[in-house]
Amino acid sequence: MGQAPPRTRDLARRLIAHELSENKSSETKNPAPFLVDQKLRALLVTLMGSVGFQALLSRALALTNAEGPWLRAVTLKADGSFERLDELGEDQIFEGGVVLLTHLLGLLVAFIGEDLTLRLVGEIWPELSPDLDKGSRT
Amino acid sequence: MRSQAERPAKVAIRKLPTGVRGLDDILGGGVPELSFNIIAGSPGSGKTTMAHQVVFANATVQKPALFFTVLGEPAIKMLRYQQLYSFFDETKLGKEIRFSNLSDVVLNHSLDTVFDEITKQVTAVNPGIVVVDSFRTVVRKVVTSTSEVEMQSFIQRLALFLASWEATTFLVGEYSPEEIRDNPLFTIADGLFWLSQNVERNSVVRKLQILKVRGQESVPGLHTIRITGAGLQAFSRTLGFVRKTPPRTRAKRKRLSMGIPDWDTMMGGGVYEGDSLLIAGPSGTGKTALATQFIAAGLRRGEPGIMAIFEERPKGYTDRADSFGLNLKEPLAQGKLEILYLRPLDLSVDETMQEILDAVDRIGAKRLVIDSLVSLEMALAPGFREDFRESLYRLIVALTGAGVTIVSTVEVEDTFTGYSFSHYTISFLTDDIIRLRYVEIDSQLRKMIAVIKMRGGNHSKDIREYVITDKGVVVIRPHTTEYVRLTTGIPERTGPRPAQVEESPPEPRATR
Incomplete structure (x- = not known):
């Protein structure tokens, strides 16, 4: 799989933007892209187990690293969380996080199709559900 | 209590x-x-x-x-x-x-x-x-x-x-x-x-x-x-249903025309509605032509029909019927006739039966032709051929019980030592049996038709000659008694040579 299509990247950006607006006042230390990853993780683990999710995320990380240097220092733990994220700069984390999320969503689209991917995303962010469908098909 | x-x-x-x-x-x-x-x-x-x-x-x-x-x-x-x-x-x-x-x-x-x-x-x-x-x-x-x-x-x-x-x-x-x-x-x-x-x-x-x-x-x-x-x-082994129609008593059943008046007469007035009739005969004796005339006769009376075929493509059937003067294309377009061409590999017998049943239900068919049992069996996956007779029995029982009249054709090889009705020993599945065969008369292979069995009804015991005209129409000749041992295929003439209307041959008839 090469670069994810622009609309998958657009979907990733919209999810991140939504998380940013939701967490403006919160004190979470996790950058927005990784908050999205975390929320996706909760659902995907119920569908494929933690081992399955870890495998999918490791593939998304490899694709991200093939595309740019942002997250090359980062390693993935067995539970699907990241190590050495705190060593990176804010921009690096954000840009890398967008690409990682794009590839994760791209893998899901390749695996179960766009319809079901949007449906799963809509389960996590029901408030975005109508826009997701509209946006992805334009 | x-x-x-x-x-x-x-x-x-x-x-x-x-x-x-x-x-x-x-x-x-x-x-x-x-x-x-x-x-x-x-x-x-x-x-x-x-x-x-x-x-x-x-x-x-x-x-x-x-x-x-x-x-x-x-x-x-x-x-x-x-x-x-x-x-x-x-x-x-x-x-x-x-x-x-x-x-x-x-x-x-x-x-x-x-x-x-x-x-x-x-x-x-x-x-x-x-x-x-x-x-x-x-x-x-x-x-x-x-x-x-x-x-x-x-x-x-x-x-x-x-x-x-x-x-x-x-x-x-x-x-x-x-x-x-x-x-x-x-x-x-x-x-x-x-x-x-x-x-x-x-x-x-x-x-x-x-x-x-x-x-x-x-x-x-x-x-x-x-x-x-x-x-x-x-x-389902029972083909998914036991038909809801109550079994009919023979006295109440009507007779259906086979589309050829002399054939109807030989059968005592036509086939009983809801019967299963078998036309057995060797290749070229006109089994398909007879079956097609049976379906066409029903369509003329407003009775929808199904033809389940396994050898020739539907277009071949309708084109040939056209040449007989039987218009099948119009009822086909109107949904009163369905021609099921069933020839995939690995066909299971139950699937075949289900396809036929679905079509019968879909158009409310009153008449069904299965042409032929030999090719139906050949279209089945090898593992299903063992179940052929059993499944055929279930299909016939289910459909005839609902009042559908079935005409099946089966190819049998003519021998000059016997007079078999079918290789499959399926004659017990049928109410009525028509046997076609070749006989040698005056150095010609001529065709004979006989009604072997009509369950619950009297029928002609005659062996009648028939010809298929160049338009494909079956014409049954008047009964004559100038020959004996017709069933052997090599009859003996016992009287004067009857006048015969010649089938139009491609070459002049041989003379002495």
Whole structure:
């Protein structure tokens, strides 16, 4: 799989933007892209187990690293969380996080199709559900 | 003693649809609600697809379905492939159908924790349907790490809990028939669906058997199943139905014209409605022409008809009928006639029968032609040929019981030592038999027709000559007695040579 299509990247950006607006006042230390990853993780683990999710995320990380240097220092733990994220700069984390999320969503689209991917995303962010469908098909 | 009216009502067990075409009939109406069922069988036999069909057919927002995946195929992979089936409705995912992966719990925790996790999710979701796929992987771990008693206890607790929470349960697993006797799971189960997949010569044959279903009468035996884009389809050994039409008494039945007045006369006024008639004869004697005239006669009277053909393509039939002056194209376009061209490889006999039954139901057919039984048998996968006679019997009984009149053709080889009616010994399946044969007269192969059998009716005992005109129309000659031993194929003339109307030959007739 090469670069994810622009609309998958657009979907990733919209999810991140939504998380940013939701967490403006919160004190979470996790950058927005990784908050999205975390929320996706909760659902995907119920569908494929933690081992399955870890495998999918490791593939998304490899694709991200093939595309740019942002997250090359980062390693993935067995539970699907990241190590050495705190060593990176804010921009690096954000840009890398967008690409990682794009590839994760791209893998899901390749695996179960766009319809079901949007449906799963809509389960996590029901408030975005109508826009997701509209946006992805334009 | 209390009378029937005073007795408290018996429990009413609702039957859930399976979503698998044909399976509800086999089960005796559907799956009993709140039952604890096993879907077992070999890999690739369709277990998971069947479970999905049940789930999609029953899940609602109020009573969702909870699908636990264990080791084996994770839900994400199921979604990838199952969405390709037409029964898959993605709008049901989430609220009506929920997937949950139990792999981590099974791998890392005790049996009690597995039970706790299931009860926790069932309590939270309140499902109407629960599936565990594959339950075998749960049990395998148990067998290796705990005692058999503990395993029995686990299954018992699970069954009781799920029934108490008003869930109908399906445990999916790869089991072999040898395990049935010793595995307590099969004792506890209320329903046991056994799927198998066998290779017979070059064909794959899938079968389903309902080994057990408590409280209701299922159709015993092995039923053919097929996996198509619509999911699993089951073909009941009873062909899915016992026709509702009450059996007709012969006295009330009317006679139908065969489309040739002299033929009707020979049969005592035509064929009885709802009879099965066999036209047997060697190649080239005009079996298809006779069958086509039977269908055309029905269409003229407004009786829809089906022609199930296995050799020639439909266009060949309609073109030839055109040349007879029988217009089949118009009723075909109007939906009063269907020509089923059935010739795929690996055809199962039950599928063939189901296709015919569906077509009969679709257009309300009164007349059916099967042309021919020999080619029908050849179109079947080798493994099904053994069942040919039995299945044909079921088809004929089902359709004639509903008042459909069937004409089948069968090719028999003429010998000069015998007078057989069919290679298949299927004449017992038919009410009426027409035999066509060649006889040698004056150095010509001429054609003879005789009515061998008319169940419940008198018929002509004559052996009559017939010709097929260059337009394909069968003309039966007046009865003559100038020959004896016609059935041998080499008759002797006993009187003066009768005047004969010549068939138009491609070359002048030989002279002495």
